[in-house]
Amino acid sequence: MLREAVDQLPAPLRLMAGYHYGWWDSTGRPTPGRSGKGLRAALVLAAAAACGIVGPTVVSAAASIEMLHNWTLIHDDVIDADEMRHGRPTVWRVWGSDAALVLGDAMHAMTIRMLLDLPAAQMAEAVDRLETVTVELCRGQYEDCLFESRPSVTVGEYMQMVGGKTGALMGCACALGALCAYADAATIGAFDSFGRELGAAFQAADDVLGIVGDPAVTGKPVGTDLIRRKRSLPVVAALESGASAAVDLDELYRSAAPMTNTEVAQATQLVAACGGIDWAQQHAQLRAQSALAALPAGAATAELAALTQAAVRRVQ
Amino acid sequence: MLREAVDQLPAPLRLMAGYHYGWWDSTGRPTPGRSGKGLRAALVLAAAAACGIVGPTVVSAAASIEMLHNWTLIHDDVIDADEMRHGRPTVWRVWGSDAALVLGDAMHAMTIRMLLDLPAAQMAEAVDRLETVTVELCRGQYEDCLFESRPSVTVGEYMQMVGGKTGALMGCACALGALCAYADAATIGAFDSFGRELGAAFQAADDVLGIVGDPAVTGKPVGTDLIRRKRSLPVVAALESGASAAVDLDELYRSAAPMTNTEVAQATQLVAACGGIDWAQQHAQLRAQSALAALPAGAATAELAALTQAAVRRVQ
Numbered sequence: 001m002l003r004e005a006v007d008q009l010p011a012p013l014r015l016m017a018g019y020h021y022g023w024w025d026s027t028g029r030p031t032p033g034r035s036g037k038g039l040r041a042a043l044v045l046a047a048a049a050a051c052g053i054v055g056p057t058v059v060s061a062a063a064s065i066e067m068l069h070n071w072t073l074i075h076d077d078v079i080d081a082d083e084m085r086h087g088r089p090t091v092w093r094v095w096g097s098d099a100a101l102v103l104g105d106a107m108h109a110m111t112i113r114m115l116l117d118l119p120a121a122q123m124a125e126a127v128d129r130l131e132t133v134t135v136e137l138c139r140g141q142y143e144d145c146l147f148e149s150r151p152s153v154t155v156g157e158y159m160q161m162v163g164g165k166t167g168a169l170m171g172c173a174c175a176l177g178a179l180c181a182y183a184d185a186a187t188i189g190a191f192d193s194f195g196r197e198l199g200a201a202f203q204a205a206d207d208v209l210g211i212v213g214d215p216a217v218t219g220k221p222v223g224t225d226l227i228r229r230k231r232s233l234p235v236v237a238a239l240e241s242g243a244s245a246a247v248d249l250d251e252l253y254r255s256a257a258p259m260t261n262t263e264v265a266q267a268t269q270l271v272a273a274c275g276g277i278d279w280a281q282q283h284a285q286l287r288a289q290s291a292l293a294a295l296p297a298g299a300a301t302a303e304l305a306a307l308t309q310a311a312v313r314r315v316q
Numbered sequence: 317m318l319r320e321a322v323d324q325l326p327a328p329l330r331l332m333a334g335y336h337y338g339w340w341d342s343t344g345r346p347t348p349g350r351s352g353k354g355l356r357a358a359l360v361l362a363a364a365a366a367c368g369i370v371g372p373t374v375v376s377a378a379a380s381i382e383m384l385h386n387w388t389l390i391h392d393d394v395i396d397a398d399e400m401r402h403g404r405p406t407v408w409r410v411w412g413s414d415a416a417l418v419l420g421d422a423m424h425a426m427t428i429r430m431l432l433d434l435p436a437a438q439m440a441e442a443v444d445r446l447e448t449v450t451v452e453l454c455r456g457q458y459e460d461c462l463f464e465s466r467p468s469v470t471v472g473e474y475m476q477m478v479g480g481k482t483g484a485l486m487g488c489a490c491a492l493g494a495l496c497a498y499a500d501a502a503t504i505g506a507f508d509s510f511g512r513e514l515g516a517a518f519q520a521a522d523d524v525l526g527i528v529g530d531p532a533v534t535g536k537p538v539g540t541d542l543i544r545r546k547r548s549l550p551v552v553a554a555l556e557s558g559a560s561a562a563v564d565l566d567e568l569y570r571s572a573a574p575m576t577n578t579e580v581a582q583a584t585q586l587v588a589a590c591g592g593i594d595w596a597q598q599h600a601q602l603r604a605q606s607a608l609a610a611l612p613a614g615a616a617t618a619e620l621a622a623l624t625q626a627a628v629r630r631v632q
Binding site: 127 | 324325326328329388391394395412414415417418419420421422424425426428429432436439440443444447448450451453454455457458461462
């Protein structure tokens, strides 16, 4: 379904979209490139299955969520000046930021068009949920931009930002699965809460990877978040820890220039010394438990439990 | 309705959106600033009225089209590095291009949410038309970007680009008006053709203003398109004219640096000497006539004729 949607784009945009998905290289030659994890699509399918439904309607919704996630990634890479994703140069790095902006806009449009095949009773609510969550994502992304120019960010402010940037979309994915399965409003709400908690867990785990992740697994340079002095969860927690190493870490975060390799190694040690990495790992586990606890009785299927583990296992 | 939609945005995005619309300054203080012309919204209302319907449904559709037009302007200003719109600094110039990118994405989402109040029978088609046209706009905008790095552009290529960049949205506005008035598919198609022709006429007139327009009227610097060596219709027509002045104009367009004031004055004279300005003015008139001819019998109301005149009168 994603390939069908991409096929409907005009030629130059189609080329870029398929490159982003890892289906072909920048000249259009098929490659065995890595795509994303497809976690959000899997959540739609697993949530619908937990509510007793599988079938083509649910697949449309899953593909649409995946398309939404990907156009926001393409825009986020422009904003964050990220040069690598899935082990290859990002779209803006290959075709320029103007092209990446336009491609994201066109994929936003396709995201919505993919929902128009849903039964009438569900379609309006599905579109409303996706576009409401899009506004939340934009709010989260903008807060994230503002963080970069601020002298300090509290753990509370960070959680609020991540709620918009990651939690809202995972909540929407799970709610959409329940909606496609004709669940009642309370059940849809419970699945939304599950997804939001899972998103918080996932982001905490992802933030740990941004500091100590293996480039062969993440597809990004080692210490990628530290290089840009990003105030990710382990860093924010470390700075708030009151540990003596926090003073040195704060010093390192005061400059605006990208960190050198030596500084990245130093910062990694300081974040660890303040307990920031352990705290973020523990936080990921706690939010994962809280996610499962939010599910309606009997809805915690083996699939949903496995996806929850997959989202946080990455840091164990 | 636009204000209600903007009110639903999170605070920092709401501030930027209202600034863009000219409702308040960059700190939120109400201003008597100029908004856009509202031509596309007027086309929705006039098309629906020509098909016999007025009312709140049509106003939703009109407000949605206007929101679509404005988020694409906010993104286009980033891409084209345009610093002024409606006589004030553009959103990216005030808050940075990252903020403008995120604001455009959030307004894209609101564009679609505004259509969800339409009667069920019309809503799915309306959303489909808007998002299909969005992909066309992206295609047109991308082609326009590519033109800037090309040594030459034919009149035919220019027309194709403008069809996506301006014609598609005006066609969609008129089709949407007819759709809200429960018109049949043939009538909707005729209104789409009317809008597309009108869009071509409007863009030709707008391109003339980009060369000889009064800054007090356009809100942009004099010769704004020439400064950036934009290959707008009068320029493309002049270069294709075979006139001897075309050789000198071609020479001026070979450099990549912004034109100096002297060069802008020189280029303006050369475009005029090649007949480029006259040709574009005539083309605007021809396409305006062709627009009215595309309307179904009896549908060319005084309102639609007046809007058609307004779109091209600007150059007379």
